[in-house]
Amino acid sequence: MxxxxxxxxxxxxxxxxxxxxxxxxxxxxxxLDLAGAWDPSLGFVMAGAIAVALPAFALARRRRTAWSGExxxxxxxxxxxxxxxxxxxxxxxxxxxxxxxxxPALVALATGWxxxxxxxxxxxxxxxxxxxxxxx
Amino acid sequence: MTIAWTSFSxxxxxxxxxxxxxxxxxxxxxxxxxxxxxxxxxxxxxxxPSRERLRRQRTPLAFIAGLLLAPWLWRVFAPWPVxxxxxxxxxxLLAGLLVGIGVRMGNGCTSGHGVCGLSRLxxxxxxxxxxxxxxxxxxxxxxxxxxx
Numbered sequence: 364m365x366x367x368x369x370x371x372x373x374x375x376x377x378x379x380x381x382x383x384x385x386x387x388x389x390x391x392x393x394x395l396d397l398a399g400a401w402d403p404s405l406g407f408v409m410a411g412a413i414a415v416a417l418p419a420f421a422l423a424r425r426r427r428t429a430w431s432g433e434x435x436x437x438x439x440x441x442x443x444x445x446x447x448x449x450x451x452x453x454x455x456x457x458x459x460x461x462x463x464x465x466x467p468a469l470v471a472l473a474t475g476w477x478x479x480x481x482x483x484x485x486x487x488x489x490x491x492x493x494x495x496x497x498x499x
Numbered sequence: 500m501t502i503a504w505t506s507f508s509x510x511x512x513x514x515x516x517x518x519x520x521x522x523x524x525x526x527x528x529x530x531x532x533x534x535x536x537x538x539x540x541x542x543x544x545x546x547x548p549s550r551e552r553l554r555r556q557r558t559p560l561a562f563i564a565g566l567l568l569a570p571w572l573w574r575v576f577a578p579w580p581v582x583x584x585x586x587x588x589x590x591x592l593l594a595g596l597l598v599g600i601g602v603r604m605g606n607g608c609t610s611g612h613g614v615c616g617l618s619r620l621x622x623x624x625x626x627x628x629x630x631x632x633x634x635x636x637x638x639x640x641x642x643x644x645x646x647x
Contacts (some may be wrong), residue, residue, distance in 0.1 A: 367531030369561035374532060376522035376562075376610075377569020381580065383515020384508055384514060386570075389583040393503055394641040400503035404512040409613065411516020412523065419524030429531030433558070436531050437619065443626050450605020451612075451627040455634025456645040457597030460590055461507035461643070464609045466536040466566065468595075473567040473583060478584045489599020490537075490544055494612075497604065 365431030377470045383408035386470050388478070395459050415462025523615055530558050535611020537602035539563060605630070 371474035384390045384404055393421075408459070428434055456493035460465050463482045539559040546552035553560075573579065581588040584591065602608040605627050607616060614632075616624020 364642055365530055365558055366561040366606075368525055368569075368617035369558045370565040372522045372529065372534060372571050373562035373565025374522075374525035374572065375518050375525065376572060379515045379518030379520075381569060381573050382518060382645045383512045383516070384580070385515065387582045387583040389579060389585065390506065390584065393506060393587075393640055395635045395641055397500060397636055398640055398644050400501050402503040402506050404506070404508045404553075407509045407512035408516040409617075410517065411513040411518075412520040412614040413516075413618050414613055415517055415520025415620075416527075419619075420619040423531075424530070429527075430529045431531070431558075433531045436533070437527075438621070440532065441621075441623055443623055446604050446642075447606070447623060447627050448630045450603070450629050451630025452601070452634040453597050454601030454605060454608060455509065455631035456638045457594040457601060457628065458609075458631060459635040459638025460597070461586060461594030462584060463591075463594065464536075464598065465540065466608075466610055469536065469540075469563065469566050470570055471602060474570045476582060478588075478591055481588050481591045482598075485595025486599040487540070487594045489596040489601075490541060490588040490603050491599075492596075493600045494541070494545060498599065 365433060371391060374483075376466065379408075379412070380467050383411075383466075385467045388467075391462040391464070391467070392459070395462075436483050513631065519610075523610075523618070523637075527615075532558065533611055533615045534562070535565075535607050535615055537608040538606070538611050542601060557618060602633070 367427050369483040380386050385408060423435060426435055463483055468479050471484045514532040523534040526532055539562050542559045543556040607627060609612050612624040
């Protein structure tokens with residue numbers, strides 16, 4: 364039954380992205396444009412998401428397995444290095460340039476919107492490129 | 500700094516955020532996993548083209564299927580919002596490449612490091628979030644106010 368909670372999670376996640384305004388690159392860019400007409404809405408998306416996820420993580424720490432029987436797979440790495448920062452910077456430049464991050468781009472792609480299709484094709488290529496040639 | 504009052508949508512965005520939080524909680528407690536889109540995509544991508552290995556990626560593939568179904572379910576009940584981009588296909592290709600490489604190198608994106616990482620109080624995630632937020636603010640500033 365694990366696939367059912369996974370499917371539902373993806374569905375609710377996508378609905379949240381759409382409701383929150385994240386699927387629209389113009390709104391994302393208005394959030395990133397501090398010096399222009401700034402739209403702080405996306406800060407509210409982040410605050411709402413953390414308000415629910417924070418207690419969920421506290422709860423999950425006390426469990427060994429998930430409802431599906433799969434083991435709890437919470438990251439344990441605490442390493443802060445150049446790849447962590449450099450990856451964040453590359454991602455941020457791309458995010459600011461296009462206004463898409465991975466989740467919203469997939470949601471927008473599903474509607475057949477061509478800019479999302481162009482972005483996602485390049486993003487998947489970038490991920491493969493990294494994993495094949497740049498993985499440390 | 501001026502606020503874009505006409506497009507500011509605190510309640511809709513807060514509601515969207517709560518839904519995203521619920522989705523992360525469900526994927527965490529239901530499947531024991533981090534709802535980070537970059538990581539969820541990376542597993543099945545690495546498994547290609549082997550069908551055998553792809554079969555072991557059922558959980559992330561189901562999550563992606565749900566994500567792709569979301570706009571269709573949305574449109575049953577509500578009008579689809581107007582989406583717009585302000586750059587051409589060349590810039591979108593470059594943006595996609597940078598995002599793809601960046602989220603794999605830094606091991607997460609707005610969801611994995613942003614929502615989930617900050618929610619589990621990870622210092623590593625906080626560093627990554629500060630890096631991508633800073634770079635995002637700087638990029639839009641350069642594009643709109645220096646180069647524009």
